[in-house]
Amino acid sequence: MNDARAAIEAVYRAEAPRVLATLIRLLGGFERAEEALHDAWLAALDSWPERGVPDNPRAWLVSAGRFKAIDRIRREARFNAASAELEQQIELAALPEDNDAPAIADDQLRLIFTCCHPALAPDAQVALTLREICGLTTEEIATAYLTKPVTIAQRIVRAKAKIRDAGIPYAVPGPAELPDRIETVLQVIYLVFNEGYLASSGATPLRTDLCAEAIRLARLLGKLIEEPEATGLLALMLLHDARRAARVADGEIVPLDEQDRTLWNHAQIAEGQMLVRQVLAGRFSLYSVQAAIAACHTAGGSDWPRIVALYDLLVRIDPSPIVDLNRAVAVAMRDGPETGLALIDGLEMNDYRLWHAARADLLRRLGRMDEARNAYEAALAMTTQEAERRFIGRRLRALKS
Amino acid sequence: MRYLCLVCFDTTLPDTLPPAEWAQLVKDSAEYDRELQRQGHFIAAEALMSPDTATTVRLRNGRMSATDGPFAELKEQVAGFILIEAADLNEAMRIGANIPLARIGCVEVRPVM
Structure with missing residues (x-):
């Protein structure tokens, strides 16, 4: 593979999850959106090597995918009334403007709530989120969870079938449901993080990719929605993750008080502690209190009276x-x-x-x-x-x- | 989309709950049906007699066999249903969760084909 092709693939990989989220909204379902994304990728392979990567590859891919989807629907059933209606819907659905970052972010937010819908089993929520929001491949997810790709693939297929058949919408839930639904999303993110951080079995305890993905998701959620618990969770994960390099030495777990503090990621600790101060100014809640405890452990020396007081709250x-x-x-x-x-x-x-x-x-x-x-x-x-x-x-x- | 809300609970509860509490649940259930009608979600609803009154039948090789009782012996049994019209699963789950009997049992929300 030459460098140009590798560069194009890197752009595609970075943009694909966002493009998919928008295509799902425009086309109303995973299947059509995935087909359209694949078609858009083929179109990009055709055009980009000669004309260069466009200034806004995301908008290019969305637009190409949408065009190909309409084309496909026309080809599939020329005299079918239902597909004519679908085609019209797609024509009318708002296409994000070239630099309309908020609209594209909203599409991702909708998709997070779909992937973390409480009507899906927890392991399906996790697999679907990693696949559709983070853009990991089925093989990568299987490696992270020490399971077979076919198991993950089945989980994802079943979850998508339920989304389609049971009418799980691509929508941010209404204000009445939002708090409960955010809780599920945060649980999924924390599950992904913990799987990366504390892998409960196996020879390598740290699977860093999952930690990075979980932190990326929490940042994304925090950007899209005003929710102190999301900030609390982000702080908690940043503080834990900051000690990652010191947590294991020579294949052996190193307890906190014996860790080499020069190995800690101090920039990340500073960010985590800043976020903790920010959330503790509001109400005390599950993730923010845990984050506050983690912040104590990463401060100069652990302040045990304060840590006990925080545990009293957590209890x-x-x-x-x-x-x-x-x-x-x-x-x-x-x-x-x-x-x-x-x-x-x-x-x-x-x-x-x-x-x-x-x-x-x-x-x-x-x-x-x-x-x-x-x-x-x-x-x-x-x-x-x-x-x-x-x-x-x-x-x-x-x-x- | 149409969804069937299967209302399930431990069918000994009507006899063991304080009578006033049960009477209130029955009253709330009737009122909830009317509310769903007003909102345009209601298609049909029925309450069922107790599972002791059920007979399960099968046809094998052209012959019917019948057994006394419901098809599965579970602590919580189907006790009634509400057939609703809802925009999506979010709305259907909200309607299902607000069925008064969900407070003492559970409601299975299933899309209709």
Whole structure:
């Protein structure tokens, strides 16, 4: 492949998701839009190498795709009344002006709400969002989720069939539904991020592409819609992601207090902390409080009294055993391991590996080595992720020596 | 598009809920049907007798077999339906979720072919 062709492909890849979103609105469905996008790509391959990439490739592709779709509909059924009506609809649908960025962004926003529709299963929401909004290929999504491309493809096909057959609209929901629907969108974005960040099994714990995609989606959503929780989620992800390079060393998870801070992305931390200050000026909510906790961890030294206070808030906003466990660990840092251990023992989360790991750490600090060893071994038996296993293995060896 | 809202709930509830609460649900349900009529969403609605009264029949090799009861033994059973006209699934879900009996059971919203 020569350089010119590679350059054209790069332009196409960058523009395709936005072009698709607009074509879906113009043509009223995934199938026609995908056909039209493919036709537009063929037209671009025909024209761009000779005439050069147009100034506004996005508008060029939208316009070419729309033209090809009308052409196709005409060819398909010349005497069909329904297709004549469809053709007319497409002719009348507003075509974004050359530099009408907001209109194109709105098309993407509509599509995000379609892909993250609560009538679709969560794994389908994730796959569809990565495919249609982020423009990842089925193979890339399958690699990220350690599954077969055919599984992802089936998920996407089924989701598209439901969108078509059940009448899921390409629309931003009305004000009454918006808060719930944004919550689903944020959940999908956070799922994508966590899958990239904390991959629950496998040899490589960090799948950075998914983190970058999730951050890109949160930025996009924040640009399109005024929603403090979207800003909170963006801040949370920026702060976690900023520590990515320091989180694993030699294939082993590095705990926060042992991380090499020179490896942190300080520009990203500054942005995350600025966003946290911004959202905490408003109401306290799920992602913004978590982001505030992450901000404490990335500040000079962790301010444990403040972190405990934030966990107290989180327990009220989103009570769960995992939040209780994290709060107990923060209390141990503030008041000493004995107090923390009493809280953790009260939780009895025997089937959760991090409960055992947290207990083990406090027992170790209290000098109760036999109990610490048993707890580490219990955690190790439940851990499938290689980097975490190595970390626990090292702690166990240190106890024995 | 037309959607069928299948209203399902634990059919022992009418006997176990406080009578005043059940009476209120019945009243609200009738009022909701009228509201849907006013808005132009209503096509048809019926409440069904309890699942004990159901008989399930099949035809195999030209012979009918009948069994007592509904086709699946579930805690929540179809207890009625509302057939509606809605612009899209968003509107249909909103109409379905506001059916008063959704407060004690669930509503399956399905597009009609």
